[in-house]
Amino acid sequence: MALHFELVSPEKLVFSGEVDQVDVPGAEGDFGVLEGHAPLVTTLRPGILTVHAAGGEQKIVVLGGFAEVSDKGLTILADTADAVKDIDRAAIAARIAEMEQEAAKMEQGSALDKLITRLDHFKQVDRHLTGTAMH
Amino acid sequence: MASLKDMRVRIAATKATQKITKAMQMVAASKLRRAQAAAEAARPYAERMDLALGNIAAGMAGADGAPKLLAGTGSDSVHLLIVATGERGLAGAFNSSIVRLAREHINRLVSEGKQVKILTVGKKGNEQLRRNYEKLIVDRLELRGVRVLGYANASQIADKVLAMFAAGEFDIATLFYAQFKSVISQVPTAQQIIPPKFDGSKPAAAAASYDYEPEEEEILGDLLPRYVATQIFRALLENNASFYGAQMSAMDNATRNAGDMIRKQTITYNRTRQAMITKELIEIISGAEAL
Numbered sequence: 001m002a003l004h005f006e007l008v009s010p011e012k013l014v015f016s017g018e019v020d021q022v023d024v025p026g027a028e029g030d031f032g033v034l035e036g037h038a039p040l041v042t043t044l045r046p047g048i049l050t051v052h053a054a055g056g057e058q059k060i061v062v063l064g065g066f067a068e069v070s071d072k073g074l075t076i077l078a079d080t081a082d083a084v085k086d087i088d089r090a091a092i093a094a095r096i097a098e099m100e101q102e103a104a105k106m107e108q109g110s111a112l113d114k115l116i117t118r119l120d121h122f123k124q125v126d127r128h129l130t131g132t133a134m135h
Numbered sequence: 136m137a138s139l140k141d142m143r144v145r146i147a148a149t150k151a152t153q154k155i156t157k158a159m160q161m162v163a164a165s166k167l168r169r170a171q172a173a174a175e176a177a178r179p180y181a182e183r184m185d186l187a188l189g190n191i192a193a194g195m196a197g198a199d200g201a202p203k204l205l206a207g208t209g210s211d212s213v214h215l216l217i218v219a220t221g222e223r224g225l226a227g228a229f230n231s232s233i234v235r236l237a238r239e240h241i242n243r244l245v246s247e248g249k250q251v252k253i254l255t256v257g258k259k260g261n262e263q264l265r266r267n268y269e270k271l272i273v274d275r276l277e278l279r280g281v282r283v284l285g286y287a288n289a290s291q292i293a294d295k296v297l298a299m300f301a302a303g304e305f306d307i308a309t310l311f312y313a314q315f316k317s318v319i320s321q322v323p324t325a326q327q328i329i330p331p332k333f334d335g336s337k338p339a340a341a342a343a344s345y346d347y348e349p350e351e352e353e354i355l356g357d358l359l360p361r362y363v364a365t366q367i368f369r370a371l372l373e374n375n376a377s378f379y380g381a382q383m384s385a386m387d388n389a390t391r392n393a394g395d396m397i398r399k400q401t402i403t404y405n406r407t408r409q410a411m412i413t414k415e416l417i418e419i420i421s422g423a424e425a426l
Contacts, residue, residue, distance in 0.1 A: 006179075006183060008179045008180045008183050009180060010177060010180045010286055010365065010368065011176055011177070011180075012176045012179070012180075013176075013179035013180075026348060027348070027349060028348050028349055038346060039344070039345045039346065040345060040346045040347075040348065041187075041191060041345045041346070041347050041348070041351075041354055042347070042348040042349075042354070043348075043349070043353075043354055043357060066187070066354070066357075066358060068187040068190065068191070068345075070190050070345075075183050075186070075187055077180060077183060077184055077187065
């Protein structure tokens with residue numbers, strides 16, 4: 001029933017405690033983690049992480065990082081992690097604009113492909129944030 | 136005996152010194168608060184990463200094809216010592232205690248016939264190590280212009296170290312820094328970062344093998360360089376907090392010593408002044424009696 005979940009970013013320990021379920025934006029697709037999940041290591045894409053605990057849920061924006069599931073629980077090492085309500089939408093928009101400019105300058109190749117995938121992830125996050133703001 | 140005027144000048148000089156050390160102490164105290172918060176906030180990430188990587192490493196133990204960054208090159212003949220110290224002095228034994236620990240390691244390694252390369256981060260460590268080990272220092276980095284330590288500073292150092300490793304220039308890298316325990320206690324620490332050494336609680340044979348998504352190599356190829364940068368970042372933050380802690384207590388001592396000296400000098404000054412007055416009185420009185 002209870003999954004031990006820890007979310008840390010280089011600046012601070014964002015979350016630590018027992019939860020019911022966590023939905024994680026994995027690099028190769030979203031996945032949910034419940035107690036007793038098979039051991040797994042994966043990279044994260046920029047996306048939104050949902051924590052289900054005590055009947056409620058909490059959404060946290062992570063911009064890349066790693067997730068590790070072991071018998072002790074789920075540990076996420078995020079590059080940045082901010083609750084949806086605290087996130088600076090302007091900063092994300094600025095990142096998107098910056099990446100678009102960079103992409104325009106770059107030549108064809110795998111680096112460009114990677115950047116475009118990253119850009120898409122950011123746009124998705126942005127769309128989601130604007131979407132929730134309207135409700 | 137010094138004249139009264141000389142003594143007055145000396146007391147004034149000691150008072151001026153005391154003012155300076157007092158000011159430095161207060162500056163260090165205010166900077167310490169921020170540095171300490173930053174160091175403490177960075178600890179969970181580095182610790183969790185250590186733990187996660189330790190689990191992965193245990194899961195991979197014995198398997199072929201583990202990346203060199205994780206498993207080592209299989210040799211231990213060339214050691215890289217990354218010695219992180221402060222940019223400035225006047226911080227008690229802070230810099231020299233890190234250097235002393237590094238020096239012990241160097242001497243031990245050299246006597247075992249290993250090749251040693253030194254990378255210094257910070258000006259003071261370079262100055263002290265240059266005296267004895269000039270030829271061993273391969274590179275020096277300074278963080279002089281840096282106002283706020285960021286992850287970018289650490290990854291710059293990490294990139295340099297990783298490039299050296301990729302070029303096969305060393306087998307084992309050890310990081311030296313002072314761990315911040317409290318204002319009065321900073322512990323010089325040596326930490327092996329390439330290949331990483333995980334202490335203690337190795338999850339025994341039960342360590343499950345992990346599923347990797349995407350490929351194992353890709354994940355570790357991303358995770359390991361980040362591990363190195365994270366450990367260096369953490370070391371820099373700990374060092375920064377330790378530096379201000381050491382400086383604060385050193386300056387506190389200096390201020391107190393100056394206070395003691397002022398008191399002693401003032402007493403001597405007053406005694407001498409009194410003695411002179413007495414002497415003059417005796418001269419006047421004996422002069423008057425002679426008449």
